[in-house]
Amino acid sequence: MAAVIEIRDLVKDYALGDLPVHVLKNISLEIARGDFVAIMGPSGSGKSTLMNILGCLDKPTSGTYKLDGVSVGPLSRDELAEIRNKKIGFVFQQFNLLARTSASENVELPLLYTDMGAAERHDRAAKALLAVGLAGREAHQPSQLSGGQQQRVAIARALVNNPRIILADEPTGAVDSRTSVEILAIFQRLNRDEGITMIAVTHDPDVAAYANRNIHFKDGKIQLDEVLAHARDAQKDLESLPAEADAELVAV
């Protein structure tokens, strides 16, 4: 499989006062199209910094990063914004939904920064919400939704513009364990059926067990890069978990 992400000799330094802090030390990494990768490591290991660079929110100090064959190093602020809009979907730990704004409008947000007309935006948002099992909740505002539902709205927002990759930063950090399996089931399905490359940062080995590949970071270096021969199947696990009274069915 062709690599959607290619990183060569990546270095990221921060100036903390007079002392330069080396956050990422000469990292080289390839992630294949259609892979499901979990990036693990203790806080301060550099995994969040790597995510910011992968998400085109930050630029490396040196080294190259090619996303989908395009080297993003020399791109301007607005060109990076365009790449984020077209190729990357973000899922955050705290959902980051707009308050007092309907689920549908939250999902439409990335499309506002394209040339798409209102009718098509609406249509795409409805489809994305359907894909995460929230059909019929288009008009609900975040305050009317549970944590799991809010995160699913956020996932719908991430996939509404058909991205190449979805970057998830501790996507299950703010929900209970059953809901986190539900969310992982959606990730696995998007990965398997839509071929979207999934990259999730987590410190939780239970979450990482659902990925095909685990990369462990320590002190700004890759400590361990393992391919899991048998990743857990979230959908199966979900069926074996006791159903909660108010649990919503995940549409698969």
Add this chain to the structure above:
Amino acid sequence: MNKLLVSVKIALRALRVNGTRSALTMLGIVIGVAAVIAMVGVGTGATARIEAQIQSIGSNLIIVLPGSISSNGVRLGSGGVATLTEDDAKAIAAECPSVAAVAPSVRGGVQVVFGSNNWATSVQGVTPDYMTIRDYTMRSGQFFTNQDVDAAAKVAVLGQTVVQKLFGDSDPTGQVAIIKNVPFTVVGVLTPKGQSPSGQDQDDIILLPISTAKQKVLGGNRANAKAVSTLMVQASGPAAMAQAQQEMEALLRERHRILEGQEDDFTIRNLTEVFAAQESSAQVMSILLGAIASVSLIVGGIGIMNIMLVSVTERTREIGLRQAVGAKTRDILSQFLVEAVTLSLLGGMIGIVTGLAASALISHFAQWSTQVSLLSILMAFVFSALVGVFFGYYPARKAAFLDPIEALRYE
């Protein structure tokens, strides 16, 4: 267009979320715009009133007064000696090309009687040209004719104030009033002109043929039966005023045989110029009022900048999220600019309505005439939009150039 519409929608939603805050911010602009509209309205009204008064004395008017003669080293003031005559008037009319019309006049105070009413007023002996020069129109009846002047007919034209004091509300045309024991037939009533720029009641007057006035009412000048107290001259146009003055001065010096180096025995005054100075001072006042009111508009703009800065700080995470999902610098910039302009334009529109109401109230209660022009409304509208752009730009720029990582992490 599509994007602008989306920006306006986002802006309106954001403003609604903080309704009270938005309303209070807008209030600054409302007060500023209302103040500008009302103050400029008051100023324009005052200017228009002075303009109307200047119109009322007649246009392109020059007044020639006799006097300023020195005998044995004693110099008499203007009008001190009767040096102007009806022949001077005729000569000016005939020989000065820049002069359109000349009306000689004599004046004096008299007691008028009608029935059991009487009234002290001033009488002016004039010729029919006087009516054209002073822009008089008739409310009823007619002005007397040149034949009346030649025949020294006992006819009178009354001003509105005199009519009211003697005849009440009835039409006096055809009635006979007694002036200095002489019966005069009232042939017409002048349309009221109101106050002159110097504050005189221009309607408290009786106009008689100049011949009749001299012979029967005021008593002629024994030394010079043709002497008059003023000449009212109308130049052929606003540009001919100076030329007319020069022509008259030359002609009168020649006619009065004044040698070179000697002073004139008459005085020429350009009335329009005098009152135009009053008008320009009223204009200065209206500009000043507008400038003071503009200060409150600027204060309102600072209020918008303040609240937009607060808003940008509050919504840092939202801005970070928008940047993460693909908003470019100009997307964020336009979102916050549109929000600021929406605030200021809404405030501006409410301010225009408030300003119109305020100027109506001012003219109703303070009895000042106010005039709100379409131009000043348009200016207020454009100006409030500019205030929004000017004071909204800095906060919007601050938002647009936030670092997305910092913004997303902001608590």
